[in-house]
Amino acid sequence: MTMTPFPVAQKKPQLLRLHHQDDEASRVELATGLLAEVSSIAPKFLYDALGSRLFAAITELPEYYPTRTEAAIFTTHKAAMAAAIGTGRTLVDLGAGNCEKAANLFDALMPARYVAVDISADYLSDALDFLQFRHPAMDLLGIGIDFSTTFTLPPQADIEDCVVFYPGSSIGNFTPVQAEVFLRQIRAAAKGGGLLIGVDLVKPVSVLEPAYDDALGVTAAFNRNMLTISNRLLDADFNVSDFRHIACFNSRESRIEMHLEALREVTVCWPDVNGASTGKSGRVFHAGERIHTENSYKYTLDHFATLLHVAGYTKIRYWTDPNDWFAVFWADH
Ligand SMILES: C[S@@+](CC[C@H](N)C(=O)[O-])C[C@H]1O[C@@H](n2cnc3c(N)ncnc32)[C@H](O)[C@@H]1O
Secondary structure, three states: OOOOOOOOOOOOOEEEEOOOOOOHHHHHHHHHHHHOOOOEOOHHHHOOHHHHHHHHHHOOOOOOHHHHHHHHHHHHHHHHHHHHHOOOOEEEEEOOOOOHHHHOOHHHHOOOEEEEEEOOHHHHHHHHHHHHHHOOOOEEEEEEOOOOOOOOOOHHHOOOOOEEEEOOOHHHHOOHHHHHHHHHHHHHHOOOOEEEEEEEEOOOHHHHHHHOOOOOOHHHHHHHHHHHHHHHHHOOOOOHHHEEEEEEEEOOOOEEEEEEEEOOOEEEEOOOOOOOOOOOOEEEEOOOOEEEEEEEEOEOHHHHHHHHHHOOOOEEEEEEOOOOOEEEEEEEO
8 A cells, every 4th residue: 555645735934025225224324334434334234145145155164163163062952952942932033044054953943933034035035935845834934124223023023932043143243232232122022032142252363364264255255245235225336356355353352353445546436325424425445445344243151141141131051162162052031
């Protein structure tokens, strides 16, 4: 007798697009940053569909230790994490990217629902389609949103008592003061839920700097892609070959900084953007002048545990790798 496999209902992921990178507010933010005395572009502008793919490529590089170190921590301590966290809860993945890290935890955490949040909505949509193919019966919700100014998810997210997952040390893109505010907002929004968060730790500069300036130049391309994004959003005329990628460790601030440095004097123009504070529509970058594009703060275990406490979490535990290069914290209550 031949057995007919029990049919599994194939669900479809739902996607809510609540942010559009090309809206007026984004253009004003971009222009205002570029025109500031020390020019800057916020790291969220690294992620269009190409930027998201370049980041995925970075995670494969030998120099980029965070992804594989964090993955090894999950592999080693998955069972202990599941015992601490419990199973069958909603898993809310902040900055989900290709959703791979969360998907690798599905067997241990057995989430009832998966809510993936990311500013790069087209990339997220493709990632969720692929994930649904592998998990046909799971409820998947994607939310295309910018959570950098305030962490507010729509009611459909229904995140009460959920597990918030924030891997990859993306928390390091905020200053410690901003990080505390963000952690408080997460805690308030998840009402009784917990936070599983990956945090990069202080380590030798000889390990840190190559991770953000790899030999193949993938991180350089990722950083310089911001100029292409700026051209598209602002109708600006940056020439990417006028700028080089810089990554350096600022030990006083305990952070890797990424910059784009002008190789020669460059004049960049774009049409006026309504509301940009100076009313200018372009600027001159002198040779050696930099656009600050990303910070990635490196914490000690004590400093980050204190930050979680100050943000209101009372039950905190963590797991690390044998070198103490990276930590995964579970913060609850
Ligand atoms: C460093 S990547 C991490 C991706 C993945 N979670 C991982 O750990 O490999 C940061 C992710 O956060 C998203 N992101 C960055 N800024 C964001 C913002 N302001 N709001 C929402 N998502 C953001 C990016 O699109 C990207 O997918």
